[in-house]
Amino acid sequence: MLNQYFADLHIHVGMSESGKWIKIPTSRHLTVREILQEAAERKGMNLIGVIDALSPLVLADIRVLIEEGLLVPVSGGGYLYKDKLLLILGAEIETRELHGGLAHTLVFTPDIDTMVKFSAYMSQFIRNINLSSQNAHMPLKQLVQIASGFESLIVPAHVFTPHKSLYGVCCARISHILSDKDMYKLAAVELGLSADSIMADRIAELNEYTFFTNSDAHSLDKIAREYNILAMENLSFEELAKTMSRTGTRQVKANYGLDPRLGKYHRTFCANCNYTDTDGLQENHCPKCNSSNLIKGVFDRINEIADYPKPHHPSQRPPYLYQIPLEFIPGLGKKTLVKLLTEFNTEMNILHNVSYEALCEVSGSKLADFIISARTGTAAIAAGGGGIYGRVLK
Template identity: 50%
Template sequence: MKQYFVDLHIHIGRTMDGSPVKITAARDLTLANILDECLYRKGINVIGVVDAGSPKVQSDLIRLVEAGSLAPLDKGGLSYLGKAVLILGAEVETREKSGGKAHFVCFFPTLEKMKNFTSVMAKYIKNINLSSQKAEITAEKLFNIVDGLGGIFVPAHAFTPHKSLFGNCAARLTEVFSQRAIAKIYAIELGLSSDTYLADRLADLGGITFLSNSDAHSLPKIGREYNVIDMQQANYEELLMALKREKGRKVTANYGLDPRLGKYHRTHCLVCEKIAGGAPPVLRCEYCGSDKIVKGVLDRLEEIATYREPVSPDHRPPYHYQVPLSFVPGVGRKTVDKLLQCFGTEMEILHSASEEDLEKVAGKKIASLLCLARSGKAELTAGGGGRYGKMLIREE
């Protein structure tokens, strides 16, 4: 088996001609720039873009295939310059009869299959050219469409408060899906404000593979969370086998933010703007008493958990806490560029570079902070209400 670094949730901000796709994403987050960023700066081997359902993005894909930069693989996915693999995904918003909204990422092996998906979804989405658009269908119906086209159906950022399966729709899978659908949900995405150990407090998820992806809205945020996956080769069929844990293919590690760094980890008061610090679940503001809150991921999970402590199945890989380079105090673009010039990619910086080598490039203080960040032992303050948590520095 070979080991691959995999990030399966990257948005496209603009087409290569400048047309908007993900309105809230950076303008330079084009398909071409994403591929280069992953290959040359991040060291991500398998790249999942989640806006390939847009016909305008599909035009970019055709353009890159015609230019020879992308080449379709026999077993699904597209090879980028023979050095990385692109997996085509589309993020879609569904709505339950109860009013709950959730996001799902739908992956397909080929551009032709993705075009077929787009044709079907155009009946339910007002502007199919834009990202993460609301579809006037339930999650079960979306699953049936994806399954009928031979795709992979993954609940996205499954615990975030506004638009997610467990954060906004249900406490149990059976409240939303049939048993047939549940049997074919091979993976869920944890999201930045959760981790394996929080998610493993839900009995529903014991047989499901966990993914830690970046949900990147800008180039620097690609790879802030990622997966290490064992496969024979990088392609769609191998990825599906890994999610199903078949024939030795599997996710062997999740790397991500400590949930406290996520934007929705704790309950946030919409009146006094304070973030909860008390024992979860906090369902009313501890400071002003208001019930006008955005419920935190930790608080929601405490509310719906099956188990008091995580119960992780034998197949569950370790989750490694890691502070992305962009979160480390004092590490700006110039420092990152210097490190990349020396070590090649962020994966090399995070996994291979010694503290001594880091010190030669960035100085003793930054090297020490980088090692602390990648060890998962940094002191943090919790995020909430759309604000990220922070890594703290204690002056000695």
């Protein structure tokens, strides 16, 4: 009998406990210690990936938490926090293709010793190994070949976004830049905030891959704005690997993500006049001001490169369920959020389980209506683009 776990595999570290920046700009509160506390106690996560563990500063903080007994090594890989949350160590690494396109890739390792070795090896290519998501000055093919020697799980990150992603700026097909052998070494694919499986399954080469939706959190409150439900035997790196490869009956049961319209890069955006296109541009200029200074949206990029006019979902593809985080709910302030969390414990419980009547008692009917409409996918949304989030309409 498999267990079900909430998982968010893309969380950044902003600062070390020694007060040194790791990712700029992020929150000073985004330390490994506070991430673990937030994810376990407030968000209700069971498994998280911290993707700045390539940094020796982050590794040092993780060692302290292990020495304190707050993190306990798991036999199958990973570290258990307070018997309720598994920490997986990851790195987000930037690569550059020959024509100049940049992309981010997540690399997860089973334990701190392996990540220390990987970090030491990559330091010969990365100019400042202490900082997040640094350019490794190599193409993805080379990174895949290196990372596969460290017992790693390799996951291309936010693959459609117009900045630093494979389909966004590097290639129309990953198979154009990777051999079949290297394609096989990819464990899964991360969709990103502005895409869903309906959009991604219009590209044939992705049919064999497991999809993940993750938060890419740059602050504590963004943790679990996107997440996954995993069916696994237990919490361990080994079980995560088997879930990505769908070994036995292990699988991603569901992807919970923002409605793509809420993402920052869903539609094409004019950087000159701030026009967000919702009709589908026919020319490479803004219909409002005629500027060619456009940031192509994920929606339009997929239309440009898709194999199929409609999605071809493989049999193993789980449902992609639109989830609007509490922070997107209009009128839901910090005081009311604290009241909801005090009464119902975690954001996962509020979003998934608490009844309408119970929500009304704590937040009032108007906010309860918004939360339920977010849960059922009936909320009205204005699309985002060009780095500006979409929004739930009042």
